[in-house]
Amino acid sequence: MKTDADRIRQVGSKFQVHGRFLRAFPIGRGHINDTFAADYDYGGRTVRFVHQTINHHVFPNPVAVMENIDRVTRHKRALLAEREDTEAGRKSLTVIPKLDGKLYYQDGDGVYWRTYIFIDRATTFDTIETLEQAETVAGAYGRFQNLLVDLPGKRLHETIPDFHHARKRFDRLMKVVEDDPMNRAASVRDAIQFVQDREDVVDVLLDLISKGELPDRITHNDTKLNNVMIDDATGEAICVVDLDTVMPGSVLYDFGDMVRTATSPALEDERDLSKVKMQLPMFEALVKGYWEAAKDFLTPVERDHLAFSGKLLCLMIGMRFLTDHIEGDVYFKTHREDHNLDRARNQFKLVSSIEEQADRMDSAVRDLCV
Ligand SMILES: Nc1ncnc2c1ncn2[C@@H]1O[C@H](COP(=O)(O)OP(=O)(O)O)[C@@H](O)[C@H]1O
Numbered sequence: 001m002k003t004d005a006d007r008i009r010q011v012g013s014k015f016q017v018h019g020r021f022l023r024a025f026p027i028g029r030g031h032i033n034d035t036f037a038a039d040y041d042y043g044g045r046t047v048r049f050v051h052q053t054i055n056h057h058v059f060p061n062p063v064a065v066m067e068n069i070d071r072v073t074r075h076k077r078a079l080l081a082e083r084e085d086t087e088a089g090r091k092s093l094t095v096i097p098k099l100d101g102k103l104y105y106q107d108g109d110g111v112y113w114r115t116y117i118f119i120d121r122a123t124t125f126d127t128i129e130t131l132e133q134a135e136t137v138a139g140a141y142g143r144f145q146n147l148l149v150d151l152p153g154k155r156l157h158e159t160i161p162d163f164h165h166a167r168k169r170f171d172r173l174m175k176v177v178e179d180d181p182m183n184r185a186a187s188v189r190d191a192i193q194f195v196q197d198r199e200d201v202v203d204v205l206l207d208l209i210s211k212g213e214l215p216d217r218i219t220h221n222d223t224k225l226n227n228v229m230i231d232d233a234t235g236e237a238i239c240v241v242d243l244d245t246v247m248p249g250s251v252l253y254d255f256g257d258m259v260r261t262a263t264s265p266a267l268e269d270e271r272d273l274s275k276v277k278m279q280l281p282m283f284e285a286l287v288k289g290y291w292e293a294a295k296d297f298l299t300p301v302e303r304d305h306l307a308f309s310g311k312l313l314c315l316m317i318g319m320r321f322l323t324d325h326i327e328g329d330v331y332f333k334t335h336r337e338d339h340n341l342d343r344a345r346n347q348f349k350l351v352s353s354i355e356e357q358a359d360r361m362d363s364a365v366r367d368l369c370v
Pocket residue numbers: 027028029030031032033034035050093116117118119120123124226227241242243
């Protein structure tokens with residue numbers, strides 16, 4: 001068996017990394033990719049790079065993924081350099097191409113690899129615990145979107161088509177309920193009814209998009225805390241990573257997913273639903289951080305749907321968990337019986353909690369976004 005170090009040394013040798021390989025070790029605890037840091041000796045100076053696999057089960061077209069990432073990171077760095085930001089190199093990922101100029105390397109096992117410059121003196125954290133963290137993270141994603149509003153050239157690749165197409169997610173759930181391959185639908189009637197009672201929610205943003213009232217922008221689509229590198233010295237967000245899902249879409253999908261993942265104190269699969277709730281102060285912190293970074297480009301329609309976007313994202317992910325439960329747990333990994341059902345109920349509880357507080361959330365947006 002090849003050791004990690006041998007494997008990484010071999011991968012590294014394919015890229016435009018010209019130092020002498022010293023060592024490699026795994027970093028991050030991502031669920032999607034395997035990530036390694038590797039040190040190289042550049043004539044007495046140690047330079048660190050990141051070698052990372054691209055999960056081609058989740059991303060059927062790794063080439064398109066890398067084209068998106070390369071365009072986005074180049075544009076960001078150019079804008080930051082234009083502003084004479086001395087930290088431009090740390091504020092964006094930098095793709096290191098293969099020796100032949102390709103953006104990725106496919107090894108003998110068919111695994112796709114890419115290489116980035118390592119962002120040093122920065123750390124990622126797993127769970128949002130404080131209001132300050134929520135504000136910082138929302139600001140980081142707002143700035144990320146802001147730097148990309150004017151990306152020139154053709155539309156980015158939609159690497160996961162219809163990722164946030166709530167209507168298609170709804171229709172798919174109804175189809176699975178009808179087929180009911182595991183005979184599970186009857187036992188989850190209440191959850192299905194919960195979704196059906198909210199059918200109108202799924203079309204709200206799609207209608208605005210088709211009427212041209214909601215701009216098509218560039219969004220991150222995985223706006224978790226552990227995709228934001230926090231500067232060790234200043235405690236500020238320095239760089240957003242994990243750009244696999246960067247795609248065209250509405251910025252509300254990013255904001256909504258922050259509301260979904262950051263405002264509840266409970267884990268996504270918590271069964272004690274009394275612990276699952278949208279905490280208004282967390283929401284306000286997200287709005288504050290996001291507005292500060294995004295106010296230059298956000299339209300009134302986008303601003304007016306910030307609170308709504310949280311409800312939509314919780315409903316949408318809840319529908320996906322419920323679909324998977326009824327279908328027999330084919331997509332999301334499960335670690336216990338009814339795991340996907342627990343996750344779905346958890347999301348639906350958040351939907352209810354947001355509905356109960358919708359007026360207060362909207363008035364927080366009106367107060368804070370001025
Ligand atoms: N260029 C980089 N410099 C330093 N650390 C990185 C870099 N890229 C990723 N990481 C670290 O590795 C972790 C996992 O990488 P990520 O791209 O988020 O993969 P996953 O899709 O598995 O979450 C990140 O949370 C971050 O801590």
